[in-house]
Amino acid sequence: MMAQIREVSAEVAMARLLMHQPASDDQKGQPEVEKITIKVGTGKDARHFEVHKDRLCARSEIFRDYLASKPSVTEIDRPDEDPYVFSLVIQYLYRGTLPDVIPLPPFIITVEQKTQLLNYLGRVRKSEYGKPFQRPARELWPEIAEAYAEKVGQPIDLLTIEMNVWGDWYNNLDELKPHFDRLYNNSVTFNGLNHPISNCAHNLRRRMFSFIDTLEEQAERDTNGSTFTRSMKKSTGPSEKEEEEDARSREGRHNLQRLICVSERYRLDSLTAICMDALTQLYKTHHLSPSAPSILYIYSQTSVGSKLRLYVSRSLAHAIMNKSPNDGGIGGVETDWIWDVMKENNELGMDVLAELRGKNGMKVAEAEDADPCEYHWHGEGDICTAKLY
Ligand SMILES: [Zn+2]
Incomplete structure (x- = not known):
């Protein structure tokens, strides 16, 4: 499928x-x-x-x-x-x-396939039938840009497809085909069925489909039932499925945390912002808080001032105060482990204490309830980096 x-x-x-x-x-x-x-x-x-x-x-x-x-x-x-x-x-x-x-889905465009695909796309882009699609229509014919946008809802062009391949945007070769369908349909919508440009689009689609099929056949011959086949789907019962989903969601959270660490390291601020938003949302909907191993991992991978650290230390401060008798015993979160990790990592200990300072036994707000921008790397009043690309 x-x-x-x-x-x-x-x-x-x-x-x-x-x-x-x-x-x-x-x-x-x-x-x-x-x-x-x-x-x-x-x-x-x-x-x-x-x-x-x-x-x-x-x-x-x-x-x-x-x-x-x-x-x-x-x-x-x-x-x-x-x-x-x-x-x-x-x-x-x-x-x-x-x-x-x-x-x-398992990532099944191999490096070799990617190279072949990019070479082929590069040649196609310069061919007679590829030329009308080598860049976005708006760029090639600025004079029709407005009319084009009105008629064609989802433009696509060869440069965009090539960029997508560069960026590993497609998970497998089949995912490319709808983009060539769209390219053809857009041309028919705008130029009409028998227009020379639509004939080019038709030709282009046919050639690309056949090239993709050849790449797939080659791969099937080469691997012949080994790791890269598409029969990786297992039949699973409901409980097994739930377990699988649980494991996937854990894996997803872990990957998200790892990604935030890298994005903070290279100051990819807009990436940090959208990942922090996703993480807080994920923890909020599943009523989760970071685990001891992931906290220690985060502290080993980030530095002072990290937004992920801020989030983690707030969660811990909240868990500690939630357990306090002043809170009427609600929550009942086991907090002994928190003191242990705080002892293990001094910087974490300092951060949690900073969050607790001045609270005098007052409840600490849930980390997820803060203004999302507190976990972004932009100043107050600046344009939110989560909204930038
Ligand atoms: Zn923001």
Whole structure:
């Protein structure tokens, strides 16, 4: 079954437009955007991410300052980062929305397939039948932009598709096909069925479908029943299913925390903001609070002033006060372990005490009930980074 395709929001589409002002060498049709390779992890698990410099610098203060001071650098080594968590950061850079912290369908576009796909897309973009779609219609024909937007609700073009492939936006090869359907349908809607441009779109779709099918057949031959097959779905009974969902939700929370640690480290402020919003929401709806191991993990991965630390120490302060007899014994949260983790990590101890200071036995508000912006890296009155892409 085909996984549902995610729609590109209007803001992302706009950001893409802004990022890709028409290049001067239009005959080549290639975007003139500098890329940088980020090597993440070590050994056989290491991954190389090729990222457009402007995307990275627009989102991360740390990378921006670093690359401004070293403009000739084309490769950055981050052996201590986790390749999976870093792939979520890359996903965010290209999608502009909360990354899939719960890995949904197994990621089955291999590095080899990605390379082949990008080569093919690059060739197609320059071909006769690909040319009318090599960039967003609004950019190619600004004079019809308004009329186009009126008729076509969800524009799509080859550059956008190529960017999506770069950013690991598609979970599997099948997910590309609806975008070529849409490209064809948009052309028919705007130009009519027998228009030369619609003929190009038809041709383009046919060729892309057949290329994708060839890649899939190749993969099936190569793996022949090993890890990358699509028969990974197990039949599960309800209780097993519930357990599975529970484990997935735990995994999702854990991944979200790991992602926040990385986003704080590189000051990807808008990513931190949307992840913090998601995390507080998740804890609130499931009535959960951070566990001892995850608290110690968070403190080992972040530094003083971290928004995730603020959230954690508030949750603990709340749990402690909720247990207080002044509170009439509501909650009954077991808090002994909290004192233990506070003793184990001095910085945590200080943070929790800071949250408790001046409360004089008064109830501490739930960490989730604070203004969300308290967990974002922007000043009071500034534009909220959660709303920026
Ligand atoms: Zn905010």
